[in-house]
Amino acid sequence: MRGDSAEKAAQAGTVESMDCLVTITAAQGERAVEISGSSAGRFRTAMEKRVLETLDALGAPAVRVSVQDNGAADVVLGARVEAAYRRFEGGCAK
Amino acid sequence: MRRTMLYLPGNNPNMLTRGHLFGSDGLILDLEDAVSASEKDCARVLVREVLKRGGFGPLEVTVRINGLDTPFWRLDLAEVVPAGAAGIRVPKVDSPQTVRDLDEELSAVEAAAGLPVGQTAVFCLLETALGLWNAYDIAKASPRVAAIIPGGEDLTADLRTGRSDEGTELEWARRMLIVAARAAGVDALDTVYPRVADDEGLRREAAFVKQLGFDGKSVIHPNQISIIHEVYTPTEKEIETAKKITAAAKEAADRGLGAVSVDGRMVDAPVVRRAEYTLMRAGLAGEAK
Numbered sequence: 126m127r128g129d130s131a132e133k134a135a136q137a138g139t140v141e142s143m144d145c146l147v148t149i150t151a152a153q154g155e156r157a158v159e160i161s162g163s164s165a166g167r168f169r170t171a172m173e174k175r176v177l178e179t180l181d182a183l184g185a186p187a188v189r190v191s192v193q194d195n196g197a198a199d200v201v202l203g204a205r206v207e208a209a210y211r212r213f214e215g216g217c218a219k
Numbered sequence: 220m221r222r223t224m225l226y227l228p229g230n231n232p233n234m235l236t237r238g239h240l241f242g243s244d245g246l247i248l249d250l251e252d253a254v255s256a257s258e259k260d261c262a263r264v265l266v267r268e269v270l271k272r273g274g275f276g277p278l279e280v281t282v283r284i285n286g287l288d289t290p291f292w293r294l295d296l297a298e299v300v301p302a303g304a305a306g307i308r309v310p311k312v313d314s315p316q317t318v319r320d321l322d323e324e325l326s327a328v329e330a331a332a333g334l335p336v337g338q339t340a341v342f343c344l345l346e347t348a349l350g351l352w353n354a355y356d357i358a359k360a361s362p363r364v365a366a367i368i369p370g371g372e373d374l375t376a377d378l379r380t381g382r383s384d385e386g387t388e389l390e391w392a393r394r395m396l397i398v399a400a401r402a403a404g405v406d407a408l409d410t411v412y413p414r415v416a417d418d419e420g421l422r423r424e425a426a427f428v429k430q431l432g433f434d435g436k437s438v439i440h441p442n443q444i445s446i447i448h449e450v451y452t453p454t455e456k457e458i459e460t461a462k463k464i465t466a467a468a469k470e471a472a473d474r475g476l477g478a479v480s481v482d483g484r485m486v487d488a489p490v491v492r493r494a495e496y497t498l499m500r501a502g503l504a505g506e507a508k
Contacts, residue, residue, distance in 0.1 A: 137261045138261070141231075141232075141233065142233050143232045143233040143236065144231075144232045144233070197232060198232065198236050200236070200268045200269060200271075200272045201232040201236065201265065201268075203268055204261075204264045204265040204267075204268040204269075205261070205265075207264050207268075208260060208261040208264045208265070211260065211264070212260070
């Protein structure tokens with residue numbers, strides 16, 4: 126299943142208030158994290174750290190993570206990244 | 220106290236992260252009706268993380284899982300029980316066997332997580348005529364059962380009727396549920412009041428179920444909490460009477476007497492128990508002893 130992962134994308138979350146929409150796609154080489162939205166300016170470093178820690182805990186390979194944030198708390202960001210990655214792994218792209 | 224237990228949609232970060240601020244006695248993080256089938260996986264992770272974060276203060280935090288007739292309920296338990304859910308609210312309980320199946324799975328999850336087996340309470344939603352008929356046996360099916368709760372919409376549909384302003388269709392169900400709960404020694408919690416803009420209707424229904432003996436109501440909107448608490452909070456006069464009764468009972472016990480008289484009324488054990496319950500609802504439980 127990993128072989129065709131380059132074409133697939135998986136998402137979790139929403140763009141509603143206090144949520145974020147996380148999109149995961151395959152990446153070549155290193156992990157990549159893109160953050161946009163309401164908290165990106167002030168909290169980018171902390172948010173990137175949370176994304177990477179979550180991927181580490183999941184044993185995720187090189188993936189590209191895009192976060193469209195609308196004020197998500199740290200705990201919400203972690204949950205959305207995990208859910209999106211699980212969907213990505215399971216091949217159940219949304 | 221379980222005067223109010225507030226439902227929070229399990230895939231809504233806004234409500235999940237702020238729900239504890241509205242002043243209810245408990246929370247129900249909902250993985251069932253509030254979450255579409257395609258979002259169950261996301262909600263399960265989010266609810267688990269919110270539970271692990273904690274910070275709910277003294278609130279009793281429970282999770283409504285998906286029914287035992289779905290493929291989701293075991294996955295729900297595996298995520299939320301190790302994360303610290305104090306209780307599981309289980310929908311559509313028809314028979315004691317449903318509770319026993321849940322009990323068995325809960326024990327396995329608790330043991331695997333290194334938690335004391337039996338610590339997770341169970342709240343049973345009786346949403347069918349059969350479930351209501353089996354109410355006592357359901358409540359006694361496991362020592363985990365903390366409360367039984369009548370269904371609202373589902374139960375009235377199963378009774379082949381609908382919900383009216385007067386609640387006539389649920390009256391007998393509520394009376395029966397109270398008897399079953401008290402006989403089994405568990406709490407009786409009422410269903411939600413669905414018309415969130417009708418404060419007076421809610422006040423009437425809360426007063427009615429309180430008079431029947433219910434310990435509280437489920438809540439679907441934060442605005443409903445203060446109304447129910449008002450109904451359940453004893454008046455100054457009730458509190459003063461309760462204080463007199465518990466003081467007289469203590470004095471009688473110290474002097475080796477049985478029943479005593481307060482304001483011309485005989486005070487015996489049931490009256491003292493009611494007075495203690497009144498003080499507990501007033502937040503004065505320490506004065507009941």
